[in-house]
Amino acid sequence: MALNTEKNSYTLLFAIGLVVIVGTLLASVDASLKEKIKINKVLEKQQNILYAIGINENEGNNVSFISSDKAEKEFKKYFTKQIYIQDNNIIQDDNAYLIDIKKEKALSKDPSYNRKLPLFIANKDGKNLYVAPIRGKGLWDAIWAYVSMDENMTITGIYFDHKAETPGLGANIKQRFFMDDFIGESLLDAGGNFRGVTVSKTNLDPKNEDKYDNEVDAIAGSTITGDGVTAMIRSDLSLYQQYFNNINAK
């Protein structure tokens, strides 16, 4: 049978058929894999947060997380307390790490809404480490990070990730040479005011020996991603300063 593929009615039917087939296929694949993907995402979050406090399997210059089957156990072991701050109240929530920062940031566009600020407190080698999740914009899409700090808001570890930065350029924010530069940088200036950490083209300190300048070296060719990192640290971490002032005053 020869099909007349030029007829309008055929074209229309073909389009409808295609949409139905493709739609059903995609929906069923998505539905059947949803649970597995969700579990993977939670485990990844735990791995990332553990990475920030230095629980990882880094060797040489590679970034490597602890294996996903150990993540849950280790996460429970170190993170003894999880809270979120809302409206100056501190609320305990053992699943604070699952709070969706993207959603919170979107809600906070409404000035009457005080966004939740999650903070995960780990006890490592007898010291308290405070991990805050932050989120901002890179060149193409979202970038985010988990920042581990001590009581003085000095960064002890950081993990960056991104959705779609350019491989080889902006995507390098998740490389050791960039992330490790942040370790030891203070978010405050000498007077205790919040300054953040600037990703700077004029830092001229590639090994980042000066830990008190609130600056790290930028990556060549990724100015906008770097500016995004600076802005994200400034806007999101400054919100936590009040909390740290309070615990230090006690």
Add this chain to the structure above:
Amino acid sequence: MALLSKKDTKLITDPLSDNNPITVQVLGICSALAITAELEASVVMSVSVLFVMGVGNVIISMIRNIVPSKIRIIVQLTVIATLVIIVDLVLKAFAYELSKTLSVFIGLIITNCIIMGRFEAFALGNGLWRSFLDGVGNAFGYAVILIIVGFFRELLGSGTLWGIAVLGDPIDKTGLYALGYENNGFMLLSPMALIVVGIIIWVQRARSKHLIED
């Protein structure tokens, strides 16, 4: 009978030289500029395109006789997008680490004109096996250029290959850097990728004169 007839072999070898998708057909230039700052990214992209081209060409060839020509471009786009999304979902469920590496390439694959170009120019008019060979051949042709560009950009731009420092440490001034050599940061930016592709085209046309158009 040999597995590949002479004509079939040409489908694989032609895109590697005289009918290269990037340097002769000028398809897939955008991704060749975008992701070749590192050798590793070039290889990952090449493998992804190899997979999508091979399978995609076969699917398009399979439905070539029932696709209405008025909406064929949309149909092609739907096929690629569906294919890529399903692969992405399966990887997310069963090989999460790998899917993280590939996630940035998804958009680049769906919009890669080399894939659409081969669907349109070849798979719509040829049988399954030949379409498959054409897809694989063009993906290899694409890969060759990507890897050459990635090699030079990473070597001259960052002094590394596959993330491993091969020229010494630029900060500690060891190896070549001790002699005053400097990385050329400009190599990391897209314009230099275009210039490298241009040099490849130049070399290729100087060697095979019949490619030169008047």
